[in-house]
Amino acid sequence: MELYRGKSKKTGSWIIGTVVCMGNRAFALVSPNLEPERPAYNGMAMGCGLEDKGLTEKAYLAMEYGWEEALERYEEDFPIWEELEPETVTRCCDRHDVPGNVLFEGDVYRNPDNLLFEICYGKYMAFCPADKAWMESVGFFAVSRDVEELYQVKEPMPLGTTEDYAYLVGNVFDNPELSQVHKEADPGAAKGAAQPVLMPAT
Structure with missing residues (x-):
């Protein structure tokens, strides 16, 4: 992979690393995670699991809430892309x-x-x-x-x-x-x- 640098639009500081350009915009990867994937939520299977064990009367709602909470925590480590001034990308x-x-x-x-x-x-x-x-x-x-x-x-x-x-x-x-x-x-x-x-x- 080639190495690039560019100036952050937000801070004006130089960023060195992986750069992706889309249209007339340029972005640098500033977090170590490269390919996070949000897993699909299978409400039926997870809700049935709780209901069958008699853990709650509102198993499906409980599982949906738990799933959303889990995704929020997962997305805290989502890759962060910093927008660059495209004319400075070299x-x-x-x-x-x-x-x-x-x-x-x-x-x-x-x-x-x-x-x-x-x-x-x-x-x-x-x-x-x-x-x-x-x-x-x-x-x-x-x-x-x-x-x-x-x-x-x-x-x-x-x-x-x-x-x-x-x-x-x-x-x-x-x-x-x-x-x-x-x-x-x-x-x-x-x-x-x-x-x-x-x-x-x-």
Whole structure:
């Protein structure tokens, strides 16, 4: 199962875990129970059991009341889903930085050359040595507004082993000023980073 994160609509705090999207709404599972099932009430069988034993004159009513009480207690542990701001729902890139922070798309890290990179997910161009040609790829990549001056490249860059070189400095949701995908940035580098709202599979 893929790992996602998103900001709670209610509290504004980040939630990491299982995310389901329905229409234009996103929800994160915030309780450990995954598949509770409400058992069917068989009033005839349960009422007969009490009546046959002579436990009460109102066996059917008593059993129905007991059943409702039992369900209330059962539903106290029902899975709780927290609604998220859908535009903040992002994928984990299955990487972490040098100190061990887990990285998601939308995160911004600093490299040893003191450049900022934004992690993006989507379509980007990558060079294929076998075909000796640039080809469209889909996945995680990094973009930076200042990369051309130092590295003489305009294209998005692969993440590589971020565990060896990256230091997380924030994300574009909490700190929009860190975004490396701006109108003034190279259009080719930013093209694949402008992705639609993420909709994980339901």
